[in-house]
Amino acid sequence: MTLFAYVLVYSGLTALCLAMNRHHRQVRKGPRRKAVCISLRVSGWLILAASLLLACLSASSWSIAAVGWVGALSIAALVLVALLPWAPRLVGKLALAAPPIGLLGSLIA
Amino acid sequence: MTDGLRQSMSSLHTWGGLLVGWILYFIFLTGTLGYFDTEIDRWMRPELPLRSSAISAEETVERGLIRLNDVAPAAERWRVELAHRGNDTGAHISWRTGRARDGAPGVFGYEPLEEAGTAARRTGGGQLLYQMHYRLHYLDENDAAWIVGFCAMSMLVTILSGVICHKRIFRDFFTFRPRKGARSWLDAHNVLGVLALPFHIMITYSGLVFFMFMYMPYVLDEVYRLDETSQLRFFDNAYPSEPEYPRRSGAQAPLAPIEPILLASAAHGGQLVAVAIHNPGDATARIVVTRAPNTVRSAPQRLTYDGVTGEPIEAPGAAPAAQSAYDALIGLHEGLFAGPFLRWLYFVSGLMGSGMIATGLVLWTVKRGSRQTSGSCVHAVGRLNAVTIIGLPIGIAAYFWANRLLPVDFEHRATWEAHTLFGSWAFTLIHAVMRPVKRAWIELPAVASALFFLLPLINALTTDRHLGVTLPHDGLPGDWALAGFDLTALAVGLIFGATAWYLRVRQGHALSETESASLPVMRPRVKVLR
Numbered sequence: 001m002t003l004f005a006y007v008l009v010y011s012g013l014t015a016l017c018l019a020m021n022r023h024h025r026q027v028r029k030g031p032r033r034k035a036v037c038i039s040l041r042v043s044g045w046l047i048l049a050a051s052l053l054l055a056c057l058s059a060s061s062w063s064i065a066a067v068g069w070v071g072a073l074s075i076a077a078l079v080l081v082a083l084l085p086w087a088p089r090l091v092g093k094l095a096l097a098a099p100p101i102g103l104l105g106s107l108i109a
Numbered sequence: 110m111t112d113g114l115r116q117s118m119s120s121l122h123t124w125g126g127l128l129v130g131w132i133l134y135f136i137f138l139t140g141t142l143g144y145f146d147t148e149i150d151r152w153m154r155p156e157l158p159l160r161s162s163a164i165s166a167e168e169t170v171e172r173g174l175i176r177l178n179d180v181a182p183a184a185e186r187w188r189v190e191l192a193h194r195g196n197d198t199g200a201h202i203s204w205r206t207g208r209a210r211d212g213a214p215g216v217f218g219y220e221p222l223e224e225a226g227t228a229a230r231r232t233g234g235g236q237l238l239y240q241m242h243y244r245l246h247y248l249d250e251n252d253a254a255w256i257v258g259f260c261a262m263s264m265l266v267t268i269l270s271g272v273i274c275h276k277r278i279f280r281d282f283f284t285f286r287p288r289k290g291a292r293s294w295l296d297a298h299n300v301l302g303v304l305a306l307p308f309h310i311m312i313t314y315s316g317l318v319f320f321m322f323m324y325m326p327y328v329l330d331e332v333y334r335l336d337e338t339s340q341l342r343f344f345d346n347a348y349p350s351e352p353e354y355p356r357r358s359g360a361q362a363p364l365a366p367i368e369p370i371l372l373a374s375a376a377h378g379g380q381l382v383a384v385a386i387h388n389p390g391d392a393t394a395r396i397v398v399t400r401a402p403n404t405v406r407s408a409p410q411r412l413t414y415d416g417v418t419g420e421p422i423e424a425p426g427a428a429p430a431a432q433s434a435y436d437a438l439i440g441l442h443e444g445l446f447a448g449p450f451l452r453w454l455y456f457v458s459g460l461m462g463s464g465m466i467a468t469g470l471v472l473w474t475v476k477r478g479s480r481q482t483s484g485s486c487v488h489a490v491g492r493l494n495a496v497t498i499i500g501l502p503i504g505i506a507a508y509f510w511a512n513r514l515l516p517v518d519f520e521h522r523a524t525w526e527a528h529t530l531f532g533s534w535a536f537t538l539i540h541a542v543m544r545p546v547k548r549a550w551i552e553l554p555a556v557a558s559a560l561f562f563l564l565p566l567i568n569a570l571t572t573d574r575h576l577g578v579t580l581p582h583d584g585l586p587g588d589w590a591l592a593g594f595d596l597t598a599l600a601v602g603l604i605f606g607a608t609a610w611y612l613r614v615r616q617g618h619a620l621s622e623t624e625s626a627s628l629p630v631m632r633p634r635v636k637v638l639r
Binding site: 017020022060067070071077081086 | 280282283284285286300301304305307308378403404405406441447450451454455458
């Protein structure tokens with residue numbers, strides 16, 4: 001389950017990122033609705049909090065899981081930052097695909 | 110007021126960063142490689158058996174105990190140490206006869222458990238590479254620690270001033286705009302710095318904590334004195350090496366079977382590191398199982414069991430808070446608790462730190478290079494940047510090449526591997542001085558690319574530990590530590606190749622742009638000539 005928690009971080013960050021004016025325009029043309037932004041921001045923070053909680057509860061040592069979570073945060077953000085200018089279409093798709101893939105991965109492992 | 114502060118912080122960040130940037134890049138990159146020190150160690154000793162054919166830790170302990178019973182049945186203490194991170198000699202047994210505590214000179218014995226361990230080639234391995242990040246190799250250990258400490262302190266100042274002078278840390282959190290010149294370099298520098306900021310602060314601060322008794326000796330002076338014997342007394346008190354064990358009673362008693370004890374100790378988590386037995390064969394025997402920490406704290410877990418009944422014996426109480434904090438910081442820095450996945454996270458974070466330093470150094474020249482008055486100073490910094498940022502990886506690749514190409518029975522192998530690293534690094538300095546800066550920035554990545562990309566090939570030609578053997582094949586599980594090394598070398602080679610190609614194409618563009626820009630100036634002159 002720790003792997004699933006780490007993968008969730010990317011989805012959470014993407015939600016927070018797309019709630020920002022500049023990045024929303026990078027990914028989607030046309031006007032953006034205020035309600036969408038607020039729900040993206042709220043769900044982004046919730047997903048991040050949930051993933052930290054899940055990582056700490058599922059691992060045998062919460063302190064090690066928390067260190068891993070911070071590392072996952074850095075690297076997920078790096079992936080997101082690289083995708084935004086070079087492959088903006090992938091940003092949202094990956095955020096949606098990441099949780100099921102991560103869940104499958106941690107069930108197999 | 111805030112603008113004034115921001116401005117002064119900006120100057121501090123720019124010049125403080127430039128002053129120590131080159132050494133910091135060396136420290137960060139070699140330290141980052143340290144997270145895979147054991148994997149590099151194994152790759153550099155291809156004579157060791159493949160992991161897939163190696164026996165389990167529990168089996169090694171049992172074998173070790175049988176061997177100890179043969180060679181030293183009357184010993185005071187037995188110890189079986191397994192191969193693990195931080196033990197570069199491989200699995201071995203050791204024993205002690207005679208009580209050293211009574212003042213009698215104890216007799217110590219040592220024997221490697223892996224036959225091939227002794228036959229492996231001499232090499233500094235991943236340990237030497239990782240030790241470079243605080244020993245700086247050629248320098249005296251004390252001098253190196255002071256230099257590294259100065260750089261780490263400057264790093265901390267540079268990080269904090271960087272956070273202050275960053276104008277929009279949250280609005281620009283995800284912002285990277287490629288192909289915009291100095292703007293792109295600043296974006297990259299910001300992104301690499303901000304996204305891994307927790308890592309950067311943690312690694313720099315805990316790096317300082319490592320040598321805190323050296324950097325701040327007067328704190329110890331308050332309670333202990335500054336002279337050497339008092340300081341040793343302090344370290345004895347702060348880090349007691351071993352608790353007191355009962356004296357030999359003289360009554361014979363068979364040793365409890367080790368397997369259930371190892372199984373019971375596994376509930377505490379952490380990798381099995383060592384097993385020690387005090388007074389073996391006696392009624393007072395104690396079995397001490399050492400496992401790697403299962404928290405971020407660096408102190409290993411010592412689990413004591415009665416050697417006859419196999420019952421666990423109460424462990425001493427928890428360490429005081431200050432010591433726990435110290436252990437946690439050291440543990441976070443070393444990452445010895447981290448499994449393979451977590452170590453990859455550490456590795457990438459370390460690369461992000463190296464990248465942050467590199468982009469910062471490049472940014473310094475890019476900002477000044479675009480001005481008309483860019484002088485020889487900017488060019489000199491540009492050259493040193495190329496030598497450091499690309500030259501060091503070239504040196505590291507040469508280190509690995511030397512490991513495969515130097516004769517196996519050459520006596521000073523390990524020394525000359527290191528000489529090859531610094532020698533080829535020096536060559537890149539000569540190259541960068543001889544060539545125009547822009548050419549050097551294309552040629553050096555091309556050389557680095559070739560060196561890393563060909564590494565698996567050289568490995569295949571000189572050893573039988575190549576990708577054809579180390580990757581899973583014919584139903585065998587494969588050895589991912591060795592395969593991972595070769596695959597990473599290929600990936601690094603590709604990245605450097607792409608860098609060289611990209612810079613070549615971009616400089617080609619820049620050249621054709623300046624040519625077309627100068628054409629209108631040429632035309633009138635042609636007319637005059639007619």
